[in-house]
Structures are given as C-alpha cells and as structure tokens.
Amino acid sequence: MSSNVASLDIPVEGSDEQLSSRQHITGFGFYIYLLSDGILFAALFAVFAVLRTATDGGPDGHMLFSAHNAFIETACLLTSSFTCGIAMLACDRRNKFVALIGFLVTAALGLTFLALEVHEFADLISRGDGPDRSAFLSSFFTLVSTHGLHVTCGLLWLGVLLVQFLGRGFTPAMVRRFLCFSLFWHVLDVVWIGVFTFVYLVGGYL
Amino acid sequence: MTTHLRHAPHRGDSHTPGLVTREAHGGLRGYIVGYVLAVMLTVAAFSVARSTNMAPFSVEAGLAVLAIAQMLVHLIFFLHINTAPAQKINVIAFATTMLIILIVVVGSMWIMGHLNHNMVPMDHLMQMQR
Incomplete structure (x- = not known):
C-alpha cells in the first residue's frame, strides 16, 4: 500500500531520499491504522457472534431485521466505494471536474446510507427494542453504530477535503489526502460486507 | 539533482510516482471488474439467504x-x-492482522461456546438457591 501513496506536502527542494522515505512512512502508517481498525471490528464481530442468541426472551434477528433495507444500504455503500475509485482515477489524470463529481456522488451515497441506518435505529428504539433490551441488541447496536460512526467521520473528512480541494486544486498534499480517504472508504465497505452477511443475513435467517 | 527531481512530486505534476503504480494495477477496468464481481456476489448472498429449501x-x-x-x-x-x-x-x-483476527474471533466463540455448554441452566440455578 505504501507504494500507492502519492506525495507529501513538504517543500519540493527536499532531497529525493527524504521525499521517498516520508511518502512510505505516511502510507504505511495509514495502512497500519486501517489494519488496527480491522482488529477493532473483529472484536465487535466476536462479541456479536457470542451474544447472538442472548435475547432474554426479546426479539431475535429474524423478527427485527429486514433484508430489503440491508440490501439498499449495501448497494449505496458498494456504489459509493466504486465512485470513490473513479474519483481517484480522475485525480491521477488531474481531471478536476470528474474528481469533484465522483467525490460528491460518494458523499451523497454515504449520506443516504447513514440516513437509512439512523431511520432503522430510530424505528427499533421506538418499538422498545433499543440497546437496553437484551445483550443481543446491545452487541448489535455497538457493532453497527461503530461502523456508522466511521462512515460519519469519513463524510466529515470528505467534506473538509472537498472544501480544501475547491480552494487549492491538485496540490501533492491534496492528492495524498484523497488517497488516504479512499483507502479508508474502501475498508469501511469491506467491514460492511461482514456486517450485512453475519448480522443481517445469517442473523436474520436464524 | 534535476534528474532526481523528475520523479519528485510537485505542483501540477501530471504523473505522481505512487499513482503510476496504481494505474498499473488495473485503472478503470480494474474498478469496473471489481464492482461487477462485488455486485454479483452481493446479489448471490441475498438470494442464498432468501432460499427456503436449503x-x-x-x-x-x-x-x-x-x-x-x-x-x-x-x-x-x-x-x-x-x-x-x-x-x-x-x-x-496484513497476514499478521488476519492471524490476530482469527485468534480473537475463533477463540472467543470457542471459549464462550464451552462456557455456555458447561453452565448450569438459569432456571435450575434458581431452584438450587431456594
């Protein structure tokens, strides 16, 4: 991954060696962060797997989750990952218009995903099936809302990046930030594959 | 020095070194192939979950x-x-992370499954306390 990271906002007059080593440090550091985030989610998945049947007489996954809603959420996030990739290719070619449109579509799809998730949570809580109902629902809310929180942070990050981008254009620092963002966004989609499979499909099936 | 800087990123450079490698990994075609495969696998997963005769x-x-x-x-x-x-x-x-994830997930499920199995059922426990 480190070889994928574009450049850094350090002066051009820095030696080639310095540029190259800092480039690798940033890329590798962000990659390690993403892997550690994977371990965080793995721990939450393990908690969910253990507590899946601890419903305390309350509703289980089969009664609560709609595969329909999960499918639309999956489509949103998967497509946003794709448009993010398209926007990164436009960054490679220094095509400002396509990059902007790509990132705006990514943000719009991310917001749609988030709106669907908040709506689902509000619906569950209003029916009395909030995180306080059973250990199963506590672990469900912890896992899915941690992912949702990551998506929220990603959207805030993207918003800040787009404002900077409109002002500065393709500086090396901007391209590097977009690259880190796109890696983050793709990893969130990988985590969501686990969520929709093991929470909504396997959990909803039982 | 100038030859060295040819590959150094600077403002307006149309080919930043790291990004050229990205292109070599497939470019637009790679993303489209990946997207189509991902859509197919997603649809397959949802239809498998819906099938009732398995x-x-x-x-x-x-x-x-x-x-x-x-x-x-x-x-x-x-x-x-x-x-x-x-x-x-x-x-x-990446491989190290996968190993840690495997230990965390499989280990947790294994240990907690055994604990669950060996625990006295709750209603039984209530009767013993009386």
Missing part, C-alpha cells in the same frame, strides 16, 4: 464463503493489495 448450516456456510470472496474482491480490485515484491511488508502486516 439446510440452515449450508446457508450459513455459503454466506460465509460469499462474504470472504467479496472481501477478497475488494482487497484486490479496490485496495490493490497484491503479491508484488514492493508490497512484501504490506502483505506480512
């Missing part, structure tokens, strides 16, 4: 396989993880 165990196993396949598609086509020599350290870090 044994629960085979449904769960099938879903797990589809999920792992789709994660690999994302890693290869979107995150561009491959076995190139330059990526050796990345692959080692």
Whole structure:
C-alpha cells in the first residue's frame, strides 16, 4: 500500500531520499491504522457472534431485521466505494471536474446510507427494542453504530477535503489526502460486507 | 539533482510516482471488474439467504464463503493489495492482522461456546438457591 501513496506536502527542494522515505512512512502508517481498525471490528464481530442468541426472551434477528433495507444500504455503500475509485482515477489524470463529481456522488451515497441506518435505529428504539433490551441488541447496536460512526467521520473528512480541494486544486498534499480517504472508504465497505452477511443475513435467517 | 527531481512530486505534476503504480494495477477496468464481481456476489448472498429449501448450516456456510470472496474482491480490485515484491511488508502486516483476527474471533466463540455448554441452566440455578 505504501507504494500507492502519492506525495507529501513538504517543500519540493527536499532531497529525493527524504521525499521517498516520508511518502512510505505516511502510507504505511495509514495502512497500519486501517489494519488496527480491522482488529477493532473483529472484536465487535466476536462479541456479536457470542451474544447472538442472548435475547432474554426479546426479539431475535429474524423478527427485527429486514433484508430489503440491508440490501439498499449495501448497494449505496458498494456504489459509493466504486465512485470513490473513479474519483481517484480522475485525480491521477488531474481531471478536476470528474474528481469533484465522483467525490460528491460518494458523499451523497454515504449520506443516504447513514440516513437509512439512523431511520432503522430510530424505528427499533421506538418499538422498545433499543440497546437496553437484551445483550443481543446491545452487541448489535455497538457493532453497527461503530461502523456508522466511521462512515460519519469519513463524510466529515470528505467534506473538509472537498472544501480544501475547491480552494487549492491538485496540490501533492491534496492528492495524498484523497488517497488516504479512499483507502479508508474502501475498508469501511469491506467491514460492511461482514456486517450485512453475519448480522443481517445469517442473523436474520436464524 | 534535476534528474532526481523528475520523479519528485510537485505542483501540477501530471504523473505522481505512487499513482503510476496504481494505474498499473488495473485503472478503470480494474474498478469496473471489481464492482461487477462485488455486485454479483452481493446479489448471490441475498438470494442464498432468501432460499427456503436449503439446510440452515449450508446457508450459513455459503454466506460465509460469499462474504470472504467479496472481501477478497475488494482487497484486490479496490485496495490493490497484491503479491508484488514492493508490497512484501504490506502483505506480512496484513497476514499478521488476519492471524490476530482469527485468534480473537475463533477463540472467543470457542471459549464462550464451552462456557455456555458447561453452565448450569438459569432456571435450575434458581431452584438450587431456594
């Protein structure tokens, strides 16, 4: 991954060696962060797997989750990952218009995903099936809302990046930030594959 | 020095070094192939979950396989993880993380499954206390 990271906002007059080593440090550091985030989610998945049947007489996954809603959420996030990739290719070619449109579509799809998730949570809580109902629902809310929180942070990050981008254009620092963002966004989609499979499909099936 | 700086990133440079390697990993075609594969695997997962004439165990196993396949598609086509020599350290870090994840998930399920199995049922426990 480190070889994928574009450049850094350090002066051009820095030696080639310095540029190259800092480039690798940033890329590798962000990659390690993403892997550690994977371990965080793995721990939450393990908690969910253990507590899946601890419903305390309350509703289980089969009664609560709609595969329909999960499918639309999956489509949103998967497509946003794709448009993010398209926007990164436009960054490679220094095509400002396509990059902007790509990132705006990514943000719009991310917001749609988030709106669907908040709506689902509000619906569950209003029916009395909030995180306080059973250990199963506590672990469900912890896992899915941690992912949702990551998506929220990603959207805030993207918003800040787009404002900077409109002002500065393709500086090396901007391209590097977009690259880190796109890696983050793709990893969130990988985590969501686990969520929709093991929470909504396997959990909803039982 | 100028020859060195040719590859150094600077304002307006149309080919930043790292991004050229990205292009070599497939470019637009790679993203489209990855997207189509991911959509197919997603639709397959949802239709497997909906099918009623399969044994629960085979449904769960099938879903797990589809999920792992789709994660690999994302890693290869979107995150561009491959076995190139330059990526050796990345692959080692990735493999180590997978090992930790495996220990955390499988270990937790194993231990908690045994504890569950060996525990006195709750209603039985209540009667013993009386």
